[in-house]
Amino acid sequence: MKDLFKLYADYKPAGDQPTAIASLIEGLESGLSKQTLLGVTGSGKTFTIAHVIQTMRRPALIMAPNKTLAAQLYGEFKAYFPDNAVEYFVSYYDYYQPEAYVPASDTFIEKDSSINEHIEQMRLSATKALIERKDAIIVATVSAIYGLGDPDSYLRMVLHLSRGEQSDQRKILRRLAEMQYTRSNLSLERGQFRVHGDIIDIFPADSERNAVRIELFDDEVENIAQFDPLTGEILQRFPRITIFPKTHYVTPRDRILQTVDWVKEELQERLAEFKEQNKLVEAQRLEQRTFFDLEMMLELGYCSGIENYSRYLSGREAGEPPPTLFDYLPKDALLIIDESHVTVPQIGGMYRGDRSRKETLVQYGFRLPSALDNRPLRFEEFEARSPQTIYISATPGPYEQEHSDNVAEQVVRPTGLVDPEVEIRPVRTQVDDLMSEIRQVIQQNGRILVTTLTKRMAEDLTDYLNEHGVKVRYLHSDIDTVERVEIIRDLRLGVFDVLVGINLLREGLDMPEVALVAILDADKEGFLRSDRSLIQTIGRAARNVKGRAILYADKITGSMQRALDETDRRREKQKAYNEAHGITPKGISKSITDIMEGAYQGKRNTAVAEPSPEYLHWSTQELVKHINTLEKQMYLHAKNMEFEAAAKIRDEYLLLKEQLMK
Incomplete structure (x- = not known):
């Protein structure tokens, strides 16, 4: 039991890390239910948590606000604990369109989805690790609060x-x-x-x-x-x-038969209600859809949309919370919530959006009322199921501040890096000034992040920089998780130098090459320019020894002042630590790997004695250009149903990307 978790690292806790580790462990051992690790960017918060897990010898669920950060954390914990069961649990949908009904236009939208098989395998591996091993570390997103197969039924089918x-x-x-x-x-x-x-x-x-x-x-x-x-x-x-079963939603035969009986009872009650209200179309629609589902369940053991009958399949009463990943957690597990100022509100908002869509489906006869119990956890249910919790953030939100029994501060970085210097410059000349700064940073082999307020401005700025010969990319919300990770990796590799975005460049993105962060229209008060957002965005330059931040503003708002004061406080504390310990700040060196590689790896057949391809001698720019051309061709073939041609191009595309990473 002593060596349940074995932590591999080339360095030991330093800076504020030893104090933070001791404080969090003391809090856990004394039974505190909620604690906060207030750690600045680049202070080694993940390393601190790894030490806490190793010392406490308890399984852990680590929640991140999105798949990109979850993948980054998964890679880091996998490196720290190679001998332990580090698993990845996120939504397995590459694309998901939930079923919905729009009464105004009488439009029903069928559920449509594309499942990533590799991520589905990783989800099954995660629950298996929780069931079989005591040394499991699960890195998850908010997907952890959504309905999952009942663990008792799942285990009965093993x-x-x-x-x-x-x-x-x-x-x-x-x-x-x-x-x-x-x-x-x-x-x-x-x-x-x-x-x-x-x-x-x-x-x-x-x-x-x-x-x-x-x-x-x-x-x-x-x-x-x-x-x-x-x-x-x-x-x-x-x-x-x-x-173990092929899916979390597998159900024993006796429970299927019982479910069919219960669904028929509810259907008769609901049909009587519709007929009483003279809603004959809704009644016919509901009867037809439900009987089709029941027939499929009897014949195959499942049906499309079987999750809508999850209340009966898991033997719950109306209104009871669904089984989730939390039901698979051992009683002594730890819950770690990363970037808690984003993740906690996200958890709170999931239930309401899901509910309004399903109520419309029930009202118009597309689903039985019991479908409302196929839902994510309410926030109070999440709180009730949460084991001892540690929130991690550079800018803890109101919930963490109010509910935490202990706050461990980690402001000093072991590397000696101080928070970036922040300059304020006028809005009137922001684009020309930015262009001048970009050219200087590129000459020093640095990268630049630019954050704007609107999509239109981000697009216009990207076009403008492109026209002036700057290698620039625009990161927007329509880009999927895997491509987003690729863009961030390409920025680090130097495929391009400037990344423009709106609200996608804040939490947790680990890019030591970024030497300048530019925030346009910083004096426009609002969510994107709150003190928390500004501190997080400025922090993206905190991993580079030459890191700077420029805020373009004509006046200093309350949010700006609070962000500047907090940044100055952290700078002074770090400088004092550096002087006391004779530390010279040094930049973070981090290998550039594809953190989402497993999520989209394809099986590839290579011909025996394949000739050495010409692209081995191509420059990076030539490779990138050819990769983009191949990607367009691949999607065109797939669209035209020419799948063999698409697969052939995909293989070459993957080989080229591999070459680019070398």
């Missing part, structure tokens, strides 16, 4: 096999089908099984690359082995194995 036990082959195959595994006698992919005589090969849904082989003889399990499904090589043998 398949246990031991070497030497009596087990009928047909019984095993039937059980795999109930767990929603599909049979395939050709290639073996995740969530499938195949049968050759007395040998059953299973590719567990939670496994990234290895499959399981069960060898039977005379209805006895003779051998259990793990093998590589590509080469067939046996990797290791086991005395016993546990196979």
